[in-house]
Amino acid sequence: MDAKNIGRIIKEARLAKKMTQNEVVGDFITRNMLSQIESGSAMPSVKTLEYLCKVLDIQLEAYDTTPAADAGMMGYIELRNLYAAGVYEEIVKAEPPHGYIDEFTALKARACLHLAEQLTENDDISAFQRAVELAKQAQELSSQGIFADINAHDKAEQLIKKAAAKLSAYYSSLI
Template sequence: MEKNTLGKRIKEARLAKKMTQSEVVGDFITRNMLSQIESGSATPSVKTLEYLCKVLEIEPNTLLPDENDSINAPDAEGYISIRKEFINKNYKAVIEYDADDEFSDEICALKAKACLMEAREYSGSDSATDLQKAIDLAKQASELSKRGIFADESVKSKADELLKANAKRLSDYYRSLL
């Protein structure tokens, strides 16, 4: 495996945990050494790799290359395309995107955020149908936010709050019909 690929994966794992380099290194290695590892200018020892995996709460095999450790161009194009849809706030396209590729963790994270954003949109309505859609999307956001290396507790928390609020509103709506 190339040094920069290993370093990139370590950096991605650190950023996914929203940790600074200083928080990761502790007293085990220097921040400068971690910076060199992440940039690919230094190769970590096995002990350092074990330490980093422990601190970042990841399995060592997530840092190892696949047998064919190269980016599949169509997969990369699909990810770039769906990322543009997210940036352009076309959340429905992100949610409907169906691909099982090497970018599945990234796409899962985008889908979780897209579901949350769509749930917020439907939450603004007084329609029972829209509230139910908001609930379904919030559930989906909560589930997706727990998956992969980019699992995001803040998205899960926001989705769960939205789910509870809309479930209460929907319950109150049906109660008012009695």
């Protein structure tokens, strides 16, 4: 679904509920941003779209007349649900949904970090090696796109150091 259709649906839902733009936005987004979304000049982020759908009590899928139009958005929402459920491995293996590369990159970086953290909680050497690979991947991903996250990059570095220390101790014990 394109920005104009999403904007039209949001505006119609707001007017049907007899709400002003200020009532809809609350503290979540600015009134100006809502105006841009309603006019079709801005595409809302997934988070903003979820917020607006909740406030206006609508489901955009009900308005979708083209089956493939929202495949990217629905794919991304499905991946976010997996993340919320702690199913990180599937996110690490997934391909980015069409039109949601930046959002997916940030989500995958976080999934890599969580999975790496889980792998460093035991004494399995192969798990530590995989944790290092995942942390390196998280470092790379966390520096890409508009959602680049220096904190995730730093956290990945700490995980690498932790795993490297464990691996070093293990290999030293073999001598």
